[in-house]
Amino acid sequence: MVNLRLILVSGKTQDFIFSPNDSATEIARHVFENWPAGWEEESVSSPSILRLIFQGRFLHGNVTLGALKLPPGRTTVMHLVARETLPEPNSHGQRNREKTTESSCCLLL
Numbered sequence: 001m002v003n004l005r006l007i008l009v010s011g012k013t014q015d016f017i018f019s020p021n022d023s024a025t026e027i028a029r030h031v032f033e034n035w036p037a038g039w040e041e042e043s044v045s046s047p048s049i050l051r052l053i054f055q056g057r058f059l060h061g062n063v064t065l066g067a068l069k070l071p072p073g074r075t076t077v078m079h080l081v082a083r084e085t086l087p088e089p090n091s092h093g094q095r096n097r098e099k100t101t102e103s104s105c106c107l108l109l
Contacts, residue, residue, distance in 0.1 A: 003016075021065075
């Protein structure tokens, strides 16, 4: 079994137990159907808009926990966000290339 700690944008967390065979879609459905009591303000209308983020990347629906080769016996942290669509697999790389050609500066006071 895999222990997942899901973090919302608000910072609220909840631990869940899943099988390594569970996919991102199945996890989203389970969380939606068992929405934690402390998460009422963040509730969503459908499990289809719940997305998991692991190590900075959105997990597509068919990715299983086993495919991620998570360390056994440890809690794995993932972010849970509401988002209608996922970025295309290449769009992240394209965005990085665009950023390298831009020049920006910030002044912190």
